[in-house]
Amino acid sequence: MIDQEMKKAVLESFENTYGKKENVKAYFAPGRVNLIGEHTDYNGGHVFPCALTIGTYAAAAKRDDRMIQLFSLNQDKVGVVSFCLDDTIAPSEAAGWTNYPMGVVWAFEKRGMKLDKGFDIVIYGNIPNGSGLSSSASLEVLTGFILRDLYGFDVSNQDLALIGQYSENNFNGCNCGIMDQFAVAMGQENSAIFLDTADLSFEYAPIKLDGAKIIVTNTNKKHKLTDSQYNARRSMCEEALSILQKKLDIKGLGDLSIEEFEANKDLLTDPDMQKKAKHAVYENQRTIEAVKALKDGDLEHFGKLMRQSHESLRDDYDVTGIELDTLAEEAWKVPGVIGSRMTGGGFGGCTVSIVKDEAIENFKKTVGENYLNKIGYEATFYTVEIGGGPEVI
Incomplete structure (x- = not known):
């Protein structure tokens, strides 16, 4: 379009x-x-x-x-x-x-x-x-x-x-x-x-969202990934991988099932590193499960997995911050919100939410007001549509 x-x-x-x-x-x-x-x-x-x-x-x-x-x-x-x-x-x-x-x-x-x-x-x-x-x-x-x-x-x-x-x-x-x-x-x-x-x-x-829309909410806190902790997170995951590779035949943390990770996580003696690796493993499995839920038409389960994803990014991977947490946590309280989570690298940027059509106005009003009260400046809401790739126009 x-x-x-x-x-x-x-x-x-x-x-x-x-x-x-x-x-x-x-x-x-x-x-x-x-x-x-x-x-x-x-x-x-x-x-x-x-x-x-x-x-x-x-x-x-x-x-x-x-x-x-x-x-x-x-x-x-x-x-x-x-x-x-x-x-x-x-x-x-x-x-x-x-x-x-x-x-x-x-x-x-x-x-x-x-x-x-x-x-x-x-x-x-x-x-x-x-x-x-x-x-x-x-x-x-x-x-x-x-x-x-x-x-x-x-x-x-x-x-x-x-x-x-x-x-x-x-x-x-x-x-x-x-x-x-x-x-x-x-x-x-x-x-x-x-x-x-x-x-x-x-x-x-x-993506069949009958009666719902994808809403992107911008914290309006600028983030610049090269200046942020992004590279540090990646380095820590690479270190965790090299430790686990001494025992396991894996090419990436994404190769691990949750059971394999839980059985071997004590090889990672640094608690922070263990949490970062845990997020990578669990988030990968969540994503596979989420796509299956979508194919089965189970949007509610997809929404629950979105919430779990945000909680893991907040508690284990530590890339959310007060702005993104406020947007997600306020969204979860609003009736008609199927799911909401931070999207992108983190440390600012946006959340993505799936919201039922009849709940959109209330979602924007409630989340917007609560965000402004807590953070001190406004968030911006975009109802987005899924488009195609690059083109000559």
């Missing part, structure tokens, strides 16, 4: 910024929300995200020289940022938001896909910045999609996800798993993606 106003805005801005050009095209890549399966993707577990109808728009065209020029309507005060392909591409504080698209250009070149000429681009996103709905993955996949279209590179959408993850890990310094980029690149309308991150096998699971 393309927003024609957003499309019009990027095309007009392109002309205003760079002048009239032939062969200017408009593009879109979605944001994503993860319904369940948090902090499992770098532990070889399952995730269950879906692409959204909000995302990142762009207008782009090739140039005749070696310059790349980038402009964002969301950060218009920054102005046009320019790079030359003959210079070394490296991340920098000064480059700001352009580190994400330039990281993708860098990652393409690492794979031997070199750009013969530069390009001009205008970006405009309607994903709330810092909300945990993957504005960075959306921008990465969008950039890769545009490079494929403009330069004729032979890469699949799944490759675009892997290139986006590689650039975020190695150029931008956030040790994220594959989920965000995969959900953005492989999104399908009205379906979530049940993805096994251990081998990238996946299936589309239709």
Whole structure:
């Protein structure tokens, strides 16, 4: 469901910024929300995200020289940022938001896909910045999609996800798993993606929410994963894995059943590490169970598992914080809320809730007021729809 106003805005801005050009095209890549399966993707577990109808728009065209020029309507005060392909591409504080698209250009070149000429681009996103709905993955996949279209590179959408993850890990310094980029690149309308991150096998699971909607609630507390405890959590899980591997033949924490973990958890003598590993194992099993519940049409059970997921992220993985906890805990009290949990990396960002249609207004009013009273500033509510992957528009 393309927003024609957003499309019009990027095309007009392109002309205003760079002048009239032939062969200017408009593009879109979605944001994503993860319904369940948090902090499992770098532990070889399952995730269950879906692409959204909000995302990142762009207008782009090739140039005749070696310059790349980038402009964002969301950060218009920054102005046009320019790079030359003959210079070394490296991340920098000064480059700001352009580190994400330039990281993708860098990652393409690492794979031997070199750009013969530069390009001009205008970006405009309607994903709330810092909300945990993957504005960075959306921008990465969008950039890769545009490079494929403009330069004729032979890469699949799944490759675009892997290139986006590689650039975020190695150029931008956030040790994220594959989920965000995969959900953005492989999104399908009205379906979530049940993805096994251990081998990238996946299936589309239709989301039938008869009489209910997905509501994303933004804490409006900004989070920046590279500056947060995200990388520290990942390191601790990797350490736990290496300890367990001395006894068990496993490639990731996602390989463990709950019974196997419980039988071997005492190998992890650091109580905090044991809790982090426990979350990775239990959350993976919850995700498998949740998808089965959805297939069986048991939304109530799916909702219970969402709550358990949040409690585990709060008590064992310690990535929620007072803002996310307040949103989730207030949501659980409202009649007609099927389930609610934090989504994304944590430390701010958003919750995702499944709410019956007749309860939506009361949900927004009650949770909104209680959040404002406790936290001191407002939360923002978005009723979201599940969309498809990147496209030329």
